[in-house]
Amino acid sequence: MTQPPRRLLLVSATIGEGHNATARAVEEAARARWPECSVTWVDALELMGSWVPRTFQRIYVTNVESTPWLYDFFYAALWRQRWFADGCRRFVGSWCGRRLRPLLAARRPNLIVSTYPLGTAGLDWLRGRGQLDVPIAAVISDFAPHPFWVYSRIDLHYVMSENGLRAAHRAQPRSVHAVSAPPVETRFHPRDKAAARRDCGLPAEGRVLLISCGSLGFGSVERAAEAALRTGIDRVVVLCGHNDALLRRLRHRADQDARLVPLSWVRDVPAYTAAADVVVTNAGGATALEALACGRPVLMVEPIAGHGRANALLMAEAGLAELCEDAGALTKTVHRLLAEPAELRAAEQRVLDHLAATGRFADQVAELAHLRVPSQPRRLRAQDAFFVHADSAEVPQQTGAVLSLSSTDRAMTTADWIDHLGGLISSRAPDLPMLHHRLSTPHGHRPCWVPVREISVPDHLSHHELRTGDPRERDEVERDFFTTPLRRDRPPWSAKLVREPGTERVTILIKMHHALGDGLAMTSSLLRLVSDVPPEPPAPAAPVPSGPRRAAIVLRGLLSLAATSAAPAATAPRNSTSARRFAWLELPADEVRDCASAHRVTRSALLLAVLAEALHRLDENNAVQRSLRAMVPRSTGESDDDFGNHAAGVAVDLPLGPMAPRRRLNEVAARLGRSQAHGRPQAAAAVLRALAALPAPLHARAVRAAYRARFFQALVSIMPGRVEPASIAGASLHTAHPVLPLADGVGLAVGMLHWAERTGIGITTDPGLFADVDKLADHLRDAFTALREAEPAGVDS
Template identity: 20%
Template sequence: MSKKLTFLDKTFWLTESEDNPKHVASLQLLKMPAEATKDYVDELAAEMRANDQARAPFNCRVKTFLGYPLKFVPVKQLDMDYHVQLHSIEDLNDKPSLHKFIASLHEPWLARDKPLWQFHLIKDNNTQQFALYIKIHHMCGDGSTLIRWFQAGYSPEPIVTGFVPVWSMDRTQRKRNKVHWFKAAFGGVWGFFIATKDLIWIIFRLLLKLLRVNTDYMPLPFSGTKTVLTGQVKKGRAMATLDIDFARIKALSKRLRASANEVMLCVFDIAVHRQLRDYGHTFKKALYTNMPINLRKPGETTYGNKIAIVPVELAHGHTDPYLRLREIIENHRKVKRAAKVSHPASFSYYTLLIQTYAIIFEMLGLSNWVKPIANTLVSNMPGPKKRMYYKDSELLAAYPVSTITPGGGVNITMVTYNGQANVGLVCCNNKIDSLEPLRRYCLEAFEMLEKCVDDPSLSIADIGEEIDQDDVSIVDDEPFIDKNNNK
């Protein structure tokens, strides 16, 4: 059965290039069962290839007319040697080498004449672990969709017999009650009217902010700062992963009266500033992040994309990490308040509006000449709360590896699994060597934020980030003391 594509789905196909593919991925680490032989991964790959009967969208390619995508249509036969591939590396425990290898798999785009997904099994000869790198085109689904599929492909107990990969599972959607055509048409027109009205209001409020009439609103688009991490996206990727105990994140968010997302926004902001300083970039003004907003209704399980992405101002200039967090909280909640009073579709239209400009700049090769919409994209998604198994192998961690937004920057995605926050970092590597420093800086920034609750004397400078002291106000509580201890 064919499947129509929404306009948002189609944009991921139309704007894709070999320099900036539009697939998303997951790096998953697994532990073999105790009784596994040395041929376990080879046998698992063969078993996966034998499951060549797939269901939508895993059995569908994109039908096009003059390059324009029309819909998903089924293929007669899957090329399982393409969709399931086996690799061998020296040592899975060598994280920098593993990250570099995954980056090489993440760089090329998926074959456009085939169903848009791949499973890569990665083994070594030194451990009882192996890895799965899974990539699927973004037009097949957003983060919410992919997390559901991820959970469906795993089980809470080991499966010895009867294992079925996710692409072969029956995902027949529940039939909905038919709505009368007049009610559906009227509802659609009315919804479009309300969403358009709210979009006009959003643009009007942004215009007032541009004119400095009312600055208490969402940030203006294309306010990001040019750095070595932004600009024209080209071939080449750098990626890294990290883990943080999610119980620590929740405990810290409770003590700081912040959401877990706001705590991690502060952590990533401090870490990105520090990585940029390694390349000679220091800024007195704040950086910006793109924030995805899920537009699905509660319980909605359709696949495809239903998201909006809007910029959020972060913070800079405070040496006290707690004060930086409070600034980020206020800026983050400005966007949340704007989203709460607007029709969900209006934010989707706003996303399409600003992303269209960014895409045009990228297609014309002009991204280096304009400011990016934002400097990072940070998102988080809840995953399984308990231990899961892929067939009879225990899942140890699942790191998301996303696509790069037009204008570049670092894409940071966090998925919670079994009490851990698994974080994936990815960017274009044309101007930087590695994201391994950013991985370390994130961990150090989180520890700094934990410690500052009980020790107010701690500052960003204690973990290496320098902030200019030229602008100390005459109304500061304490006088500035220089490094020679002269007041």
């Protein structure tokens, strides 16, 4: 949705006034930003049954006031027992969702915002059954999200802080979140205390403490008032809400101490909040958010059970509240704040800084007009999930590239480069699926892609200024970049700009999780991200054969795979390490093309033969291993989606024994041809899909058992790349060196990418398994020279 919504539905509930207060803030913002939009409300509890609101409120009050241990037990169970939380959410979601369905059909909203968790559960239930195709947002009016608040099928959840983001992700790893300003009406804003006190009839001088524990006024209100009165505070204002019994008791107490000002339900809560020096509350819901919006420090005293304590802990962790476990602690805290005004000012400044950082809630409501529909987590395809399960600390499945640029056509500082690339990421990444999904891997469940609403440039782009021209410094920067694991709380890709000293030449290092895509997908997305003239999306793949024909191809491929000989004997298997070494080289692309043409082989066969010759030269005295099995990804031609892996690995045994270079080339070409014939790539892809049908834990075990040195000894990927040169900020991108990951026990991976006038080759090794990466790079150059100089096919030697 890109146009302002015409019909907005707010899903709230009257259980206290917090959820309604949040809904009023959403409505105010919507009416201001979308004047033509009609806004309607629904009370989720009333919709669930006429008896439900009163019953649920009675249960809530009883739990908080009489059986807090039971509420704590229920709240803890939601976190500790996932099956319990899921069962409760499904039950409530089904109940509320069935009641919401006819109302939605009648009102036909084109945007729904929920401020009540049970209502959100119903919307999630409907979305899961394909019965709700309009954007859905949830505004969480508690500081601490909990499992009843957060759902995987809701397009966006607004939470209150960065640590709230982490809690929401823990509650539901597949959900989508963003931080918002306090969701309160604009009446709640920082204002002059003296003016606010005049409006409230309070003295302009002295210190004022406000106690407000929601519309129900329950909890430790009286103990908090007594604790405050034991200090030198000038006024203690208590908002009793609808709790008439509390009001009567406090009025009796006020006859004994004139500093106490008990009030019933008041309409001008913003004025009383702004008039206070500090606000005391016990739940961390709407009252605390209103205090923050007014720029007032918050003290949380004897938090109520369950979500109240969770709110208090998160607010304290964020530096936006101070937790007082009992009345004595509150007395000491107020004493300290009165004695040290600078500390009170510092607490107030932290709140104001938070407000400045989170922006305006009205702007965030306006952003809901741009929600994509639907932005549900999507399960990884079999080829992509394979690399999630193969990933480990020793063999992280991260692929990448080293992009070498010439000088720009204009002088650019490092800051200019960062600004340029950051602008491209901000404007283009949201339109590239590969770059705005994060990986969710819940334990025991299948991995999923979760769409990310906003791309934070600093999370994905960094830079390094080389101090010297020493190649060892560059090697260290590159090794550190490519071996640092990608974070899972954001889209798993990263870029680093490396600037050479005394020149305008730069190198861009790119890495991403292999589950995002293969080399072709990565190349396509990178070009569309950073090129001055982004290329068109990849052309659609050739039509997939019909069902019977495709089944015949796969069956023939499976029979061919079954007839494949066992892997060549290799040295005794050894364990992988997390260390890596890299080497880069390039060959003239026209010479590669001409050499392959002269020998009447493909460029892939030529480069595989170059590698085989180099490996032979690296260890010419090896009388044991006469062949090395390389796993070579080949396209299956089954998808036109540029997000994900669309190749399947086929085994190619590279001959290592002594033989003439041309004979080795002919042998490699024949073996490569056989590996691609008879539907082997399609059969390999079918095997991956079959494995993915297993339960997630078994799928992971199968992948780890298969993707290891027992079945192959090297990984080799040869990618077509790009014929026409590309430019970034006017600088020619003249070479791209691929960076491949390893597999368990496999110490060598070689990537080859044809790019304009050069064929870039990147070598990745585990030094504990393959120590001679620089020697291999030298032998690759010599091997190519030997094959280029060898007599071509059809010429007598």
